[in-house]
Amino acid sequence: MTASVRLTGWRRVAAAMWHDADDPQIFGRLELDARPVLELVEHARRDGVHMTPTHVVGRAVAHALQAVPELNVHLRRGRAYPRKTIDVFFIASVANGDLSGVKVSDAGGKSLLELAAEVNGRAQAVKQGRDSTLGRTKRLMDAIPAPLLRPALQAGAYVTQRLGLDLPKLGLQREPFGSAMVSSIGMFGLPEGFAPLAWMYDVPLLVLVGEIAPRPVVDHGNVIARETLPITATIDHRYVDGWHLARAFTAFREYLAAPSSFERAAR
Numbered sequence: 001m002t003a004s005v006r007l008t009g010w011r012r013v014a015a016a017m018w019h020d021a022d023d024p025q026i027f028g029r030l031e032l033d034a035r036p037v038l039e040l041v042e043h044a045r046r047d048g049v050h051m052t053p054t055h056v057v058g059r060a061v062a063h064a065l066q067a068v069p070e071l072n073v074h075l076r077r078g079r080a081y082p083r084k085t086i087d088v089f090f091i092a093s094v095a096n097g098d099l100s101g102v103k104v105s106d107a108g109g110k111s112l113l114e115l116a117a118e119v120n121g122r123a124q125a126v127k128q129g130r131d132s133t134l135g136r137t138k139r140l141m142d143a144i145p146a147p148l149l150r151p152a153l154q155a156g157a158y159v160t161q162r163l164g165l166d167l168p169k170l171g172l173q174r175e176p177f178g179s180a181m182v183s184s185i186g187m188f189g190l191p192e193g194f195a196p197l198a199w200m201y202d203v204p205l206l207v208l209v210g211e212i213a214p215r216p217v218v219d220h221g222n223v224i225a226r227e228t229l230p231i232t233a234t235i236d237h238r239y240v241d242g243w244h245l246a247r248a249f250t251a252f253r254e255y256l257a258a259p260s261s262f263e264r265a266a267r
Contacts, residue, residue: 004079014238015078024237027194028245032256034212034229040259044113053229054184054209055116058088060255061180061207062107062115063262067251068244071204072179075238076162085109087178089203092123093187100126103178112263136171157200177201186211192230204239208232229256 007015014024037056044051065072065086073080086108091101102122104115125131144152156172159165166174180203185193192210197203210230217226235245255262 004076004081005073007075007078007080011080011238011241012078015075025197026235026237026240026245028233028235029192030231030253031215032229032231032253033217034227036258036260037229037256038212038227040112040263043260044116049113049116050120051112051116052184053186053212054090054182055112055119056256056259057207057209057229057231058090058104058107058119058182059112059115060252060259061182061205062086062088063255064248064252065179066108068248070244071239071248073204073239074161074202083175083179085179087175088115089176089178089181090119090123091181091183092119092126101177101181102126103173103176105178107178112259133168133171133173136169138171140170153200157202161200161202175202177203179203180205180207182207182209184209186230192232194232195234197234197236204236206234 006012034053037053040056041051041053069082070080072083072086074083075081085106087103087105088107089101089103091099093099102119104110104118107115110118122131141149141152156167156170159167160172160174160176164174166172177200181201183195183206185208189211191213193208195206195208197206208231210232212227212229214225215228216223217228218224219226240248
């Protein structure tokens with residue numbers, strides 16, 4: 001078993017103050033120059049790879065967790081236990097507004113092209129009903145009576161998150177939401193928004209990618225219109241303080257400012 005690290009300072013106090021991620025939520029917002037992301041996406045598409053800004057942002061999240069491994073942990077009874085890999089969960093719209101998702105395991109060790117291909121392939125399988133694991137999970141959730149659904153979710157979260165076990169017959173996998181979550185609301189034409197961290201996610205970070213559109217920015221003293229990428233984040237304060245956020249934010253922005261250079265360096 002991986003050695004744990006005893007929480008100290010504010011993180012220890014925060015863990016004692018709050019128990020589930022329905023209280024200690026921090027909300028953040030930033031706007032970035034979308035041109036480097038759009039250039040990379042367009043280049044990939046010319047090469048026949050269906051890539052989206054959400055894929056790039058998800059890879060940036062993995063990069064930030066690599067830079068700040070203190071965030072890639074489980075919190076259990078006042079202690080932080082390192083996760084074995086950096087896994088990113090991509091929330092996806094399936095049909096009729098229903099939501100599902102794809103967990104990319106070891107997203108920190110995969111290239112952006114590999115990440116995009118995996119998300120696209122598995123998301124397509126979900127939409128076409130070819131994902132047997134999701135099918136079992138949805139059938140199980142639909143069959144459970146409403147008064148028993150929350151206890152069932154709690155039991156499932158305890159087994160998969162706390163005990164770290166797979167339940168393949170029920171369509172439940174170990175740590176189903178990974179190290180962090182990413183979703184796009186821009187594809188629905190929404191400029192930006194915030195999403196809550198539910199108690200069952202067991203992640204420190206949920207990032208939403210808004211609609212890329214021209215917005216006024218100041219460039220060398222002049223106000224101009226520029227394609228801007230709006231990003232919002234919901235953060236669990238039990239995992240982080242300002243020191244962790246500043247380091248993660250720096251790494252996140254560095255990647256999105258020049259994603260092509262990071263991908264070339266990884267080859």
